[in-house]
Amino acid sequence: MTEIIQKVKNLSIGFKSKKGEEILILRNISTNIKKGETVGIVGESGSGKSTLALAMMGYVKHGLYTIGGECEFNSSNLLKMKNRDLEKIRGRKIAMIPQNAGQALTPNLKIGYQIDEALQLHSDLKEEEREQKISELLNKVRLPSPETIALRYPHELSGGQQQRVAVAMALAGTPDLLLLDEPTTGLDVTTQAHVLELLNFIAKDTGTSMVYVSHDLGAIAQVSDRIIVMYSGEIVLEGPSRDILKKPIHPYTYGLLKSIPKLSLAGLPQSMPGSQPQPGTMHRGCSFFDRCDFSEEKCKNNSPQLEYLEELNTSVRCFNYKSLMNDSQVNQTVNKIKTSLQDKEILNLSEVSISYAKQKLLDQVLNRISDDNPTVKDININIKKGETIALVGESGSGKSTILKSIAGLLRTKGGIIKFDQNRNLSSDLKERDPNDLRIIQLIFQNPDESLNPNHTVEEIIAQPLKLYFGLKGEELKKNIIDLLQKVRLGEFYMSRYPRQLSGGEKQRVAVARAFAAKPDIILCDEVTSALDVSVQAAVLNLLQQLKEDFGTTYIFVSHDLAVVRAISDRVAVLYQGRLCEVGPSKDVYQFPSHPYTEVLLGAVLEPDPDIKPKLVAEDIVEEKPPQKGCSFQGRCSRILGDICKNEVPPWQITNSGNSIRCHIPLKELQKDQVN
Amino acid sequence: MKLDNIYQEEKKSNFAKVSEIIITMASRPSGFIGLSILIFHVILAFISPYIAPYDFKAINPTLMLQAPSAEYWFGTDDLGRDVFTRTILGGRTALTITFFGSLIALLWGGLLGIFCGLVGGKTDDIVMRIVDAFLSIPWILAMLLIVSLLGTSTEVLIPALGFFYGKGIVRVARAATHDVIAKDFIVSARARGHSNFSIIWNEIIPNVRDAILVEGAMRWSWMLLGFSSLSFLGFGVSPPTPDWGLMISNARGLMSFAYWSVIAPIVGLSSLIIGINLTADAFAKALGIDRSTKAPV
Numbered sequence: 004m005t006e007i008i009q010k011v012k013n014l015s016i017g018f019k020s021k022k023g024e025e026i027l028i029l030r031n032i033s034t035n036i037k038k039g040e041t042v043g044i045v046g047e048s049g050s051g052k053s054t055l056a057l058a059m060m061g062y063v064k065h066g067l068y069t070i071g072g073e074c075e076f077n078s079s080n081l082l083k084m085k086n087r088d089l090e091k092i093r094g095r096k097i098a099m100i101p102q103n104a105g106q107a108l109t110p111n112l113k114i115g116y117q118i119d120e121a122l123q124l125h126s127d128l129k130e131e132e133r134e135q136k137i138s139e140l141l142n143k144v145r146l147p148s149p150e151t152i153a154l155r156y157p158h159e160l161s162g163g164q165q166q167r168v169a170v171a172m173a174l175a176g177t178p179d180l181l182l183l184d185e186p187t188t189g190l191d192v193t194t195q196a197h198v199l200e201l202l203n204f205i206a207k208d209t210g211t212s213m214v215y216v217s218h219d220l221g222a223i224a225q226v227s228d229r230i231i232v233m234y235s236g237e238i239v240l241e242g243p244s245r246d247i248l249k250k251p252i253h254p255y256t257y258g259l260l261k262s263i264p265k266l267s268l269a270g271l272p273q274s275m276p277g278s279q280p281q282p283g284t285m286h287r288g289c290s291f292f293d294r295c296d297f298s299e300e301k302c303k304n305n306s307p308q309l310e311y312l313e314e315l316n317t318s319v320r321c322f323n324y325k326s327l328m329n330d331s332q333v334n335q336t337v338n339k340i341k342t343s344l345q346d347k348e349i350l351n352l353s354e355v356s357i358s359y360a361k362q363k364l365l366d367q368v369l370n371r372i373s374d375d376n377p378t379v380k381d382i383n384i385n386i387k388k389g390e391t392i393a394l395v396g397e398s399g400s401g402k403s404t405i406l407k408s409i410a411g412l413l414r415t416k417g418g419i420i421k422f423d424q425n426r427n428l429s430s431d432l433k434e435r436d437p438n439d440l441r442i443i444q445l446i447f448q449n450p451d452e453s454l455n456p457n458h459t460v461e462e463i464i465a466q467p468l469k470l471y472f473g474l475k476g477e478e479l480k481k482n483i484i485d486l487l488q489k490v491r492l493g494e495f496y497m498s499r500y501p502r503q504l505s506g507g508e509k510q511r512v513a514v515a516r517a518f519a520a521k522p523d524i525i526l527c528d529e530v531t532s533a534l535d536v537s538v539q540a541a542v543l544n545l546l547q548q549l550k551e552d553f554g555t556t557y558i559f560v561s562h563d564l565a566v567v568r569a570i571s572d573r574v575a576v577l578y579q580g581r582l583c584e585v586g587p588s589k590d591v592y593q594f595p596s597h598p599y600t601e602v603l604l605g606a607v608l609e610p611d612p613d614i615k616p617k618l619v620a621e622d623i624v625e626e627k628p629p630q631k632g633c634s635f636q637g638r639c640s641r642i643l644g645d646i647c648k649n650e651v652p653p654w655q656i657t658n659s660g661n662s663i664r665c666h667i668p669l670k671e672l673q674k675d676q677v678n
Numbered sequence: 679m680k681l682d683n684i685y686q687e688e689k690k691s692n693f694a695k696v697s698e699i700i701i702t703m704a705s706r707p708s709g710f711i712g713l714s715i716l717i718f719h720v721i722l723a724f725i726s727p728y729i730a731p732y733d734f735k736a737i738n739p740t741l742m743l744q745a746p747s748a749e750y751w752f753g754t755d756d757l758g759r760d761v762f763t764r765t766i767l768g769g770r771t772a773l774t775i776t777f778f779g780s781l782i783a784l785l786w787g788g789l790l791g792i793f794c795g796l797v798g799g800k801t802d803d804i805v806m807r808i809v810d811a812f813l814s815i816p817w818i819l820a821m822l823l824i825v826s827l828l829g830t831s832t833e834v835l836i837p838a839l840g841f842f843y844g845k846g847i848v849r850v851a852r853a854a855t856h857d858v859i860a861k862d863f864i865v866s867a868r869a870r871g872h873s874n875f876s877i878i879w880n881e882i883i884p885n886v887r888d889a890i891l892v893e894g895a896m897r898w899s900w901m902l903l904g905f906s907s908l909s910f911l912g913f914g915v916s917p918p919t920p921d922w923g924l925m926i927s928n929a930r931g932l933m934s935f936a937y938w939s940v941i942a943p944i945v946g947l948s949s950l951i952i953g954i955n956l957t958a959d960a961f962a963k964a965l966g967i968d969r970s971t972k973a974p975v
Contacts, residue, residue: 447866
């Protein structure tokens with residue numbers, strides 16, 4: 004048997020509430036981390052996964068305290084250790100890679116200096132050796148030309164590079180255990196795939212044990228040997244990663260896997276009802292009871308114990324796991340989306356370009372924008388009534404910028420935005436009349452920011468009703484209750500404040516507010532990316548339902564290609580503010596034809612250990628679109644030569660109505676992908 | 679995870695909210711002390727005319743500079759007036775003038791700051807440079823100029839103090855607005871087409887109100903110190919009205935042999951300032967605002 008590095012025994016961590024009750028964040032956790040293995044900890048926000056990871060390096064967040072149990076590392080309990088002794092272990096034996104490397108690096112110190120500092124603290128190398136070691140480390144995390152990187156400041160690196168530097172710093176002390184707290188969550192899909200691949204390589208190369216904390220089953224599937232699924236502060240399922248992802252025997256994991264949209268499957272996944280109980284509200288029974296499809300009477304009052312199944316090498320906390328054992332292949336059923344597409348064109352963007360460039364004085368006086376290389380350029384899209392069109396691309400591809408211009412928050416530099424074939428919407432907010440503003444509503448990414456924390460749900464939804472329809476008194480109230488019912492929230496939510504709602508409920512309120520204006524077009528800016536997976540499916544289903552009821556048109560922006568696949572009729576792929584490919588989502592996903600689409604789709608992580616991401620292009624980040632030629636020339640693996648650098652590629656239209664902007668002939672583009 | 683999410687709270691009436699804040703403030707030792715001192719001073723200001731043992735302007739040459747005794751608790755000053763009487767009456771003018779002065783400062787400073795923060799661009803640039811210019815003028819010189827031109831009446835002092843102490847609030851209100859303005863609910867309100875007034879009133883003020891109120895409370899104690907300095911220099915309250923600044927100024931020459939006549943007003947003034955500061959601190963903590971402004975004392 005392999006050596007156990009870290010032993011967590013009956014660990015409970017919690018805090019005292021104002022009323023003096025003890026509220027548990029972690030409840031009786033026991034697990035072992037073996038040498039050289041990678042363990043993935045998954046769970047929704049608030050499940051206690053980060054608290055557990057931090058406890059593994061002997062750290063308990065301010066306000067929390069250890070109620071019982073221990074974290075044993077090298078046969079000493081980290082949670083009882085003095086800070087002096089912990090210092091010797093942290094960094095040298097156990098290292099941590101934070102979620103946001105950009106914030107974890109000191110902004111005013113050079114990369115090389117920061118790594119050197121880690122080396123001084125955590126190794127016994129001499130000064131000359133350290134310099135050597137710095138380049139070695141930077142090489143190991145595959146950063147190009149380590150000597151120049153070492154002289155840069157953190158802000159001069161891209162997000163992916165910063166994360167690599169964080170990995171290099173963690174490796175400086177040659178730790179036995181590496182804790183990673185959502186290390187790829189803020190990164191673009193392509194970068195994420197590269198960083199995960201690097202982590203896999205490092206795990207094999209150095210034999211370091213890793214604990215990988217994430218909410219993303221796709222990422223976990225790529226790296227881990229073993230998976231721990233957490234729910235409401237408890238381990239509900241623990242076992243080899245393949246078994247857990249392929250044959251989950253706990254209802255929560257089963258439901259979770261079913262609610263994740265897949266690239267290979269169009270249509271909306273089934274959602275899990277309800278949400279995770281808040282800590283302190285659970286007193287007896289199984290914590291998953293109210294959301295479980297397999298629950299029985301006894302689950303209500305008795306909490307199941309974690310049971311170890313010898314033959315599967317898996318621990319499960321459920322009375323009914325046997326019923327899942329027989330048919331637990333996750334057969335995903337999806338609700339096919341009905342297309343309510345009409346022939347009528349509702350929004351037309353032609354030759355739209357948008358610039359963030361600061362105006363010069365002369366231009367300000369003449370009220371014009373001069374910028375020969377604008378952020379967004381040459382956007383031509385016709386959107387039909389009732390359509391869901393998705394704009395996809397990495398960060399910086401201009402997708403949110405286009406939304407802002409349609410909403411009037413940003414002036415266009417050139418081109419025309421037309422609503423309903425005759426109304427010109429190229430102007431910004433000030434020049435639009437109230438009705439033009441009403442027909443287009445926005446739903447934002449993060450409901451914490453898009454709902455005023457000092458307004459009740461009633462006041463939030465009343466705003467558009469008062470503004471556009473002048474409703475008052477009883478009529479206003481009736482309308483609000485109506486809208487709340489449409490988003491499946493009860494009347495009693497009216498007096499609540501956003502902070503009293505869960506993430507999914509908040510987003511429902513935001514949806515209700517958007518629909519209150521009776522808009523024709525709703526712009527959805529990453530509406531599900533701040534939500535937990537199980538809630539995400541519910542919100543997507545709700546949006547689809549409302550669309551069918553009201554005949555609304557959605558313009559959907561997302562970086563999550565699987566979500567886009569699930570909900571959209573048509574996809575537009577953007578790179579550096581230029582369109583690469585536009586077409587029905589079915590075709591774009593089946594034959595990704597543009598080289599960039601191929602890169603994007605190849606990098607998507609699926610919660611399946613057998614589907615590995617394809618890494619086609621380098622994950623370089625370009626600051627600015629190229630002055631001339633194809634926008635993707637800098638990263639394209641199939642670049643033809645000078646033609647791509649000098650000439651803007653032409654639109655090529657495939658048989659299925661898919662438009663691709665590339666110099667490579669259609670036949671060749673599609674041929675290569677079949678292989 | 680937000681730990682306070684656990685308790686489902688219902689919408690509360692304003693009275694319930696205020697009383698909850700006061701209870702939270704008083705549950706901290708520093709807050710309790712601050713609140714007690716402040717309340718003591720406010721009550722004293724109301725009742726002092728009725729409980730004062732002597733006439734504050736009764737001059738009695740035979741009783742010059744008496745040491746504290748059972749009859750004259752805090753002794754008498756160089757004109758034989760009772761120091762105790764003058765001390766308990768001495769905070770009234772200062773408290774009233776600075777209270778209303780702070781209200782004015784809050785109002786104009788807060789609104790202008792929010793407006794600049796929201797509108798941004800050139801308007802913001804111009805207004806803020808003017809505010810900066812005023813900030814660079816030593817306030818006491820400007821005050822002296824105003825007072826010597828327009829006199830020391832209450833109608834002059836309140837707006838003048840309100841103006842000079844509001845400049846700092848403009849900056850705080852503008853910064854607080856900038857924090858809020860980046861949030862999506864403002865973008866959302868803009869995209870819906872609400873007017874600037876509606877955005878300020880409905881969306882911004884509820885979110886910056888606390889920060890501005892705390893700043894206003896701090897300004898109050900600064901203003902109190904400022905007003906007393908004016909009196910000390912002879913530009914505040916005119917004699918024989920009892921006032922701490924004026925009393926300190928009159929008695930400071932006699933400090934070496936009649937310390938009592940100067941200690942009583944000093945204790946009065948500093949305890950009030952400390953009380954306001956502690957209260958403002960506790961207020962900020964009760965509202966959950968991290969305040970970096972340093973207290974004046």
